[in-house]
Amino acid sequence: MTKAGPSASAPAEDDIDQDRALRAFEMMVTIRAFEEGAAAGYRSSEIPGAVHVSIGQEAIAGALSVAVRPDDALLSTHRGHGHCIAKGVSLEAVWAELLGRTTGCSGGRGGSMHMFSAEHNVLGTNGIVGPNISLAVGHALGSRHIKHSGVTVVMFGEGAAATGAFHESLQLASLWKVPVVLLCENNSFTEFTPFEDWATFSSVRSLAERYRGIELLQCDGTDLLASIDAVDRAFEIARAGGPVLLEAYARRWHGHYEGDPQRYRADGGGAGDGRDPLEVGREQLVAKGIAAEVLDEIAARSSQAVDDALIAARLADEPDPATVLDHVYAA
Amino acid sequence: MTREYRYLDGIRDALTHQMATDDRVLTIGIDVGRPDGPYTVTKGLYAAFGGERVLDTPIAEMGFVGAAVGAAMAGARPMVELMYLDFIGSCLEPLLNQASKISYMSNGALSVPLVVRTQMGTGGSAAAQHSQNLEAMLAHIPGLKVVVPATPTDAYGLLTSAFADPGPVIYIENRSLYRFRSGERPDDGYAVPLGQARTVTSGDDVTLISYSRALHDCMTAVPQLQEDGIAVDLIDLRSIVPLDFEAVAESVRRTHRAVIVHDAVETFGVGAELTARISTELFDWLDAPVERVAAGYAPSPFAPSLERANLPNPERVRNAVRAACGLAAVEPAAA
Ligand SMILES: Cc1ncc(C[n+]2csc(CCOP(=O)(O)OP(=O)(O)O)c2C)c(N)n1
Ligand SMILES: [Mg+2]
Numbered sequence: 166m167t168k169a170g171p172s173a174s175a176p177a178e179d180d181i182d183q184d185r186a187l188r189a190f191e192m193m194v195t196i197r198a199f200e201e202g203a204a205a206g207y208r209s210s211e212i213p214g215a216v217h218v219s220i221g222q223e224a225i226a227g228a229l230s231v232a233v234r235p236d237d238a239l240l241s242t243h244r245g246h247g248h249c250i251a252k253g254v255s256l257e258a259v260w261a262e263l264l265g266r267t268t269g270c271s272g273g274r275g276g277s278m279h280m281f282s283a284e285h286n287v288l289g290t291n292g293i294v295g296p297n298i299s300l301a302v303g304h305a306l307g308s309r310h311i312k313h314s315g316v317t318v319v320m321f322g323e324g325a326a327a328t329g330a331f332h333e334s335l336q337l338a339s340l341w342k343v344p345v346v347l348l349c350e351n352n353s354f355t356e357f358t359p360f361e362d363w364a365t366f367s368s369v370r371s372l373a374e375r376y377r378g379i380e381l382l383q384c385d386g387t388d389l390l391a392s393i394d395a396v397d398r399a400f401e402i403a404r405a406g407g408p409v410l411l412e413a414y415a416r417r418w419h420g421h422y423e424g425d426p427q428r429y430r431a432d433g434g435g436a437g438d439g440r441d442p443l444e445v446g447r448e449q450l451v452a453k454g455i456a457a458e459v460l461d462e463i464a465a466r467s468s469q470a471v472d473d474a475l476i477a478a479r480l481a482d483e484p485d486p487a488t489v490l491d492h493v494y495a496a
Numbered sequence: 497m498t499r500e501y502r503y504l505d506g507i508r509d510a511l512t513h514q515m516a517t518d519d520r521v522l523t524i525g526i527d528v529g530r531p532d533g534p535y536t537v538t539k540g541l542y543a544a545f546g547g548e549r550v551l552d553t554p555i556a557e558m559g560f561v562g563a564a565v566g567a568a569m570a571g572a573r574p575m576v577e578l579m580y581l582d583f584i585g586s587c588l589e590p591l592l593n594q595a596s597k598i599s600y601m602s603n604g605a606l607s608v609p610l611v612v613r614t615q616m617g618t619g620g621s622a623a624a625q626h627s628q629n630l631e632a633m634l635a636h637i638p639g640l641k642v643v644v645p646a647t648p649t650d651a652y653g654l655l656t657s658a659f660a661d662p663g664p665v666i667y668i669e670n671r672s673l674y675r676f677r678s679g680e681r682p683d684d685g686y687a688v689p690l691g692q693a694r695t696v697t698s699g700d701d702v703t704l705i706s707y708s709r710a711l712h713d714c715m716t717a718v719p720q721l722q723e724d725g726i727a728v729d730l731i732d733l734r735s736i737v738p739l740d741f742e743a744v745a746e747s748v749r750r751t752h753r754a755v756i757v758h759d760a761v762e763t764f765g766v767g768a769e770l771t772a773r774i775s776t777e778l779f780d781w782l783d784a785p786v787e788r789v790a791a792g793y794a795p796s797p798f799a800p801s802l803e804r805a806n807l808p809n810p811e812r813v814r815n816a817v818r819a820a821c822g823l824a825a826v827e828p829a830a831a
Contacts, residue, residue, distance in 0.1 A: 238570070272603030281602035288569055289601065293593050299562025300594060306563060307570030310548070311520060317566075330589070333559025340554070493638050495599040495607030495662035 183453060185231045189393055190446050190460065193227035195467040196247035197443055199256060202471055203246060203263060203277075207423035212263045214276050217244040221387070221418035222350055224442035226251040228392035229318070229348070232400045236315035238286040238304055240297040243278045244350075245290030248320050253285045256474035266481035273484045274492070286315070295330030297321065298347065302334045302408075305343035309406075316403040318346040323412075324355030326369040338408040339376035346403045347379075347410040348396070350386060352417040357429045369412045379408045386413030387439060389446035415439065500677035506651030507613070507669060508537050511575065513684050514659045515545050518573060521659070523550045524564050525577030534579050535615065535674060557587035561612065565595045565664075568610040573659060578614035581668060582628050595664040596639030610664040611655075617671035617709060618759050618791070618807055623798040629708075629760035629791070632769075634666050635736045641665040641690055642736040646711040649679045650734055653688030661690065670709045691738030695747075699727025702817050703747040705770060706757040707733040710789075714757055716810035721817055724826075728817065736766055741773055748774055752783040753820040757808050762790035787816040 200218035207216040219226065222244075230251035233239065241248040249259055254270050262269030262280050269275070270282040278292035288304065291297045301319030308317060325331050326349065338345055349369045353360045366372055370381045380402050384395030395411055402409040416439030420427045447460055514521045527534050529542040529552040542550045553560040557578065564576035578584065584591075595608045618627045635642045643658055643665060645651040651669070658665040696711070697718050706714045711732050718728045729747045733740060748754050754774050756767035767788040774786050789808045797803050815825040 240566075271601055274603050275601040279597075279601040281598070281606055283602060283605035288566075288606070289598065291594075293589060296558070296562050296589050296594055299559050299590060300566035300569070302559070303563025303566030303568075303574070304570045305566070306551075307522075307567030307572035307574070310522065310567070311571040313570065317570075330558050330562060333554075333556035334562065336554055336556055337559050337563055341551070492600045492602075492604035494641075495609075496604065 183455065186390065186393060186450060186453065187455065187463070189227035189231045189389060190450055191463045191467055192230040192251055193223040193389065193446055194443060194464045195256070195471060196223045196226050196250055198468040198471040199246060199250060199259070202475060204419065204423050206263065212277075213265060216263070216277055216423040217421065218419050218423065219244050219247045221439060221442065222352055222415040223247060224389045224392045224446060225348070225350055225386045225396070225413045225415060227389060227446070228396035231393060232396045233318060234315060236286065236313060238288050238308070238315060238317045240288050240301045240304070240317070240319040241290040242294070242297065242320055242322060243290065243292055244322070245280065245320065246277065249280050249282065249287050249290065252287050254280070254282045254287055256471055257477045258282065260475050260478035261481050264478055265483060266478060267484050268478065268481040294322070294325050295328035298325065298334040299330050301345050301347070302338045302341070302343055305338075305345035306341050309344060316344040316346060316400065318348055318400075320348050320350060322355065323349060323351040323353075323360055323364070323369050325349075326372055327363070332372070335373055335376045335379060339378045342378055342407055344403045344406050345408050346399045347408065348399065349410065349412045351412050351414050353414075354417050354421065356421045370410060373410045379410055382409065382411040384411065384413050386415035387442040387445055389442060390449050415442065501648045501679050501681050502674070503645075503648045503651050503669075503676045504535070504537060504674040505681070506645075506648040507655055508539060509681065510652040510655035511538070512541065512544070514573075514575070514656070515541055515549065517685070518659075520571065520573040521549070522567060522572050522574045523577070524553060524560055524574055526553055526555060526579055528552060528577050533577070535671065537613070538577065557583055558589060561587040562590035562594065564610055564612075565590045565608055568595075568608045569598070569606060573609055573611075575611040575613055575659070578612055580626055581614045581616040581630050582625050584614070584630060591634075591640065591664065591666070592637055596637050599663060600639060607662045608664050609662050611658045612664070612666045613669065614666065615669040615671045618796055619672050619803065621798050621800055621803060622796070624795040627796040629758065631668055631736050632760055632765045635766065639663065640737065643667045643690060643734070644708040644736060645669065645734065646673065646708050646732050647678055648676065649682050649686070650688055650694070650732075652682050653686050654690065654734060656685060656687040657690050660687065665690070668708070672709050673712075676712070688734065690735045691740050693734055693740035693743035694732045695743070696730040696732050697728055699729045700750055701727045702729065702753040702755060702820055703744065703751045704728050704730045704755050704757065704813070704817060705733060705744060706730070707736070708759065710757045710759050710808050713808050713810045713813050717813040717817065720810070720814050724814070724818060724823065726817060726821055744770065744774065745778060748778050749781050752781055755787040755789065755813070755816045755820050757789040757813055757816075759791060759807060761793050762788050763793045765790055784820045784822065787820045789813055789816045
């Protein structure tokens with residue numbers, strides 16, 4: 166077994182800020198390394214099926230990793246590798262899932278867009294835009310009824326704000342006042358269309374304003390410390406019992422999916438389109454007095470962990486064809 | 497007391513018992529709480545269990561069916577009421593792509609113990625958008641179970657089992673049966689296992705297979721067929737998924753003839769699946785082609801004359817059985 170991704174457990178009391186920021190930074194660079202590896206795995210055809218990476222958006226997942234607790238539940242999207250890692254799923258289990266192996270978090274039955282991990286309360290990345298928000302609101306309702314201590318967080322893109330599921334779910338979250346964090350990553354692209362070309366509203370938050378009792382937050386999702394503050398605040402509100410929507414702005418550096426020719430994009434995508442959250446985070450931590458060598462060491466260690474996990478995942482078996490009909494029905 | 501028991505009471509009593517004995521059970525849907533339910537099935541629940549467990553929703557089927565899926569994943573036992581099966585068009589997503597697949601996609605690690613109660617029913621001119629029998633469409637989705645009770649005690653017993661099931665179960669009532677009476681109130685917690693067909697009448701000449709409202713047309717036809725000299729093995733499937741094909745096969749091996757009756761359109765329906773399986777798995781036992789009696793391939797019409805023309809009835813059942821037995825059709829009685 167390779168080691169798990171950076172820990173997502175609660176911070177120590179002393180020097181909480183620095184420690185948490187460092188851990189969020191480590192998560193961020195780990196996810197960057199993972200996503201670059203996933204993009205390469207797509208190019209080399211090692212990964213079957215579609216791959217959507219979150220490069221440019223890692224500060225949000227980094228912040229998530231230090232705010233979320235093991236007993237919180239996570240629902241994510243088609244662009245969810247980083248969210249799963251931030252929730253504590255091991256790098257090896259995520260890799261193995263992308264490769265369709267038995268040691269994958271879904272045993273190879275899910276793939277990139279359908280990753281589950283019951284032990285980490287990861288209730289799915291999702292191939293469909295919108296329904297995860299409804300599931301999350303209901304999960305928060307069920308959780309409160311069953312008296313779980315945790316809250317439910319659902320990740321979604323600004324594109325989901327156009328769906329009926331978003332609006333119906335907001336209506337219900339507001340009516341039922343459930344402990345849910347609605348975490349929108351507004352990465353300015355909805356598939357191949359820039360936000361401003363389709364959205365007839367100024368922000369996702371502005372839509373939610375109409376539903377009473379949902380607290381609204383925003384942050385620069387390329388700014389590590391701002392993201393930590395905002396995500397912390399969102400979880401605080403949900404832990405106090407109420408629904409909250411946080412809109413975090415970032416840029417999607419890659420195509421919608423790996424292999425996307427991005428003809429719709431003047432700059433062709435890639436680094437430089439927007440601020441690099443890793444650079445921003447690095448400057449912020451250096452300004453906090455952390456030595457650059459420490460950050461370099463974290464980056465090197467993270468990238469090594471990602472590579473090791475991939476090697477381990479490759480060694481795992483492919484699922485036995487005889488099991489293809491297993492688990493259609495819960496036991 | 498042995499007063500005959502209503503289908504609606506079977507559903508309501510089973511649900512009320514679940515609410516009373518399992519605090520995890522939630523009732524969710526449009527007008528299910530304070531208004532006591534569009535068809536009064538949930539009558540009394542709000543008064544007994546309060547708004548924390550009996551949740552009236554706005555008209556947001558996609559939202560609240562999806563929410564019920566999420567609540568089930570959190571360990572609650574939600575029962576969500578979809579007022580009409582036709583409204584599945586507004587909320588198929590959480591069933592089609594979420595609830596039905598979560599066990600599989602999680603490699604068996606997660607389950608969605610959800611009951612969706614809904615109702616269908618043709619007759620009464622509810623017409624194109626309020627009288628579709630869509631059970632086959634749901635049965636076509638691996639991961640869902642589909643239950644179709646025809647009698648008051650089965651309505652009770654199958655709902656009990658739907659709650660006990662670890663996965664999503666679509667429990668489809670037939671509104672034309674709500675006031676149908678038979679039998680006695682079962683004991684509290686009475687359960688009928690899913691996937692276990694019931695033999696309604698026994699006979700060795702032909703196997704007649706049905707469920708839900710159409711079963712009652714078959715029951716009307718059976719004594720007439722008896723007069724025709726045909727002894728009918730009448731099977732009520734009770735659930736489409738799981739399908740008790742073993743019960744069908746056992747019967748067809750004896751009778752060598754099969755007729756399937758349902759209110760849903762014939763094309764690509766439950767009868768088509770049964771016909772295919774009987775034809776391939778029981779080919780050597782068959783003495784006649786499998787017959788089907790079902791609605792024509794059209795939306796449900798409004799005008800009573802059209803509606804009658806498109807639905808199964810005892811006469812059509814009788815003639816289909818006669819055909820399977822090599823007998824000519826009896827003439828329809830003069831109108
Ligand atoms: C209901 C539905 N419609 C369309 C799609 C195809 N699709 C997949 S992702 C996507 C864009 C989503 O954009 P956004 O929500 O902003 O997320 P992002 O890709 O930017 O992370 C679309 C249209 C889908 N998966 N589900
Ligand atoms: Mg987007």
